[in-house]
Structures are given as C-alpha cells and as structure tokens.
Amino acid sequence: ETGVTQSPTHLIKTRGQQVTLRCSSQSGHNTVSWYQQALGQGPQFIFQYYREEENGRGNFPPRFSGLQFPNYSSELNVNALELDDSALYLCASSFGGGAGEQYFGPGTRLTVT
Amino acid sequence: GDSVTQMEGPVTLSEEAFLTINCTYTATGYPSLFWYVQYPGEGLQLLLKATKADDKGSNKGFEATYRKETTSFHLEKGSVQVSDSAVYFCALIKWDSNYQLIWGAGTKLIIKP
Numbered sequence A: 001e002t003g004v005t006q007s008p009t010h011l012i013k014t015r016g017q018q019v020t021l022r023c024s025s026q027s028g029h030n031t032v033s034w035y036q037q038a039l040g041q042g043p044q045f046i047f048q049y050y051r052e053e054e055n056g057r058g059n060f061p062p063r064f065s066g067l068q069f070p071n072y073s074s075e076l077n078v079n080a081l082e083l084d085d086s087a088l089y090l091c092a093s094s095f096g097g098g099a100g101e102q103y104f105g106p107g108t109r110l111t112v113t
Numbered sequence B: 001g002d003s004v005t006q007m008e009g010p011v012t013l014s015e016e017a018f019l020t021i022n023c024t025y026t027a028t029g030y031p032s033l034f035w036y037v038q039y040p041g042e043g044l045q046l047l048l049k050a051t052k053a054d055d056k057g058s059n060k061g062f063e064a065t066y067r068k069e070t071t072s073f074h075l076e077k078g079s080v081q082v083s084d085s086a087v088y089f090c091a092l093i094k095w096d097s098n099y100q101l102i103w104g105a106g107t108k109l110i111i112k113p
Helices: none
Strands: A005-007 A010-013 A019-024 A031-037 A044-050 A053-057 A064-068 A074-078 A087-094 A108-112 B003-006 B011-014 B019-021 B023-026 B032-038 B044-050 B056-059 B062-065 B075-077 B086-093 B101-103 B107-112
Touching: A005 A087, A019 A087, A019 A108, A031 A074, A044 A064, A044 B101, A074 A087, B003 B086, B003 B101, B011 B019, B019 B107, B023 B032, B023 B086, B032 B062, B044 B062
Parallel strands: A010 A108, B011 B107
Antiparallel strands: A005 A019, A019 A074, A031 A044, A031 A087, A044 A053, A064 A074, A087 A108, B003 B023, B019 B075, B032 B044, B032 B086, B044 B056, B056 B062, B062 B075, B086 B101, B086 B107
C-alpha cells in the first residue's frame, strides 16, 4: 500500500509568482484535504476535495485554488504569492469526504522571498 | 468559532518520567478528538482518537480521555522514552464542518536520557 506523497519537497519562489503543489492520495482514498502550517503553529485547513469537487473551504482567499483528478490525486495552486504564504503545505487523504481517518503526506516547504 | 488550546512548549522531561500535555477545546455539538504526532522531518501521524464523551484513546503507551464536562483531552504517558521526542498536536473534527481538522498550536516534547 503506497502512502500519501507530495511534490516537490521544497521550493523557493518570489513574491507575485504562482506555484503548484502536488499530492498523490493513498490507494483506495477518494478525498484530499490541504492544510497550511506556518512555522511553530498548528495546521490551518485550506480546502478539501471529494470525488473531484471542492467539499469545504477554510478562511483562505480565492488565490488559493485546487483540483482533484480522476485518480484522486490533487493540486494546490497559489497565485500572486505573498511573503506570508511561506509555510509547510500538507495534504491528507481519506475515504468518504473526510469522515475517515486522514493520512498525511510529508509536506512541501514553500519559501517566498 | 471552534478552537483547540494546548499547553505551550517545549516540555522537557527525563527518560521514564510521567508525561501530561494539556488540551482543551471549544466547540458546539459533538466533535471527535485526536492527538497527532510529528517526528522531526516526518509528516503528521495519528497517535490516538476518541469519538464521544468518556471514550479513552490509547496507543504506544499514550492515553487520553474525552472529558465533555471539562472540554478536555489531555495526553498522558506513564514512562516516556527518548524516542517520544516530537511535536504533539491536539485536534478536533466535526461532521457539520466538512470534517475539517481544527488544530492546536502544538507542544514540543524533549526527552533527555
């Protein structure tokens, strides 16, 4: 059974640029949730995708957007990057719209300069 | 809104000491409660959970009891090991919020030999 994977591991972007982060869900899971974890803080919920549809969104602006593909992998896109977007981005996969246990990937460390 | 508060760290203990990490929550309805652990350089792992009042979650020697009367879910372990050094996160989830996890800020635990 393959766990949740994320790519890239690290990346550095400049303010104003756009970035795409990727997440492959665990086999058999149809739900992906994305979280932002600033240094020294707990994760904050960005949004969740269930069977290719957005299924809930946290308090993040529209420049944070996402996609889920037919194989249930997912992308997180962030436009017009700001310095405060520097964080660890975590994805978690689960089955059934998030009701099941969420399994986390190792995260992508984004630094915006 | 719903929130989770946990004791600030770092918490530094000697090996074989007794551990308590406090967690309290504010939520309407009947949340499920979780403890996650994040080892250095790794993703978040579910440590234990409880889904209703008076439930006790346990795993790897760690325990936590869901206390609705005090809105608490304190993490305990009778004898810690150096390998328990990590950051511990308390979190809650509710069915009526698309199962998004709401997190505490995390408590760093350092165990000295």
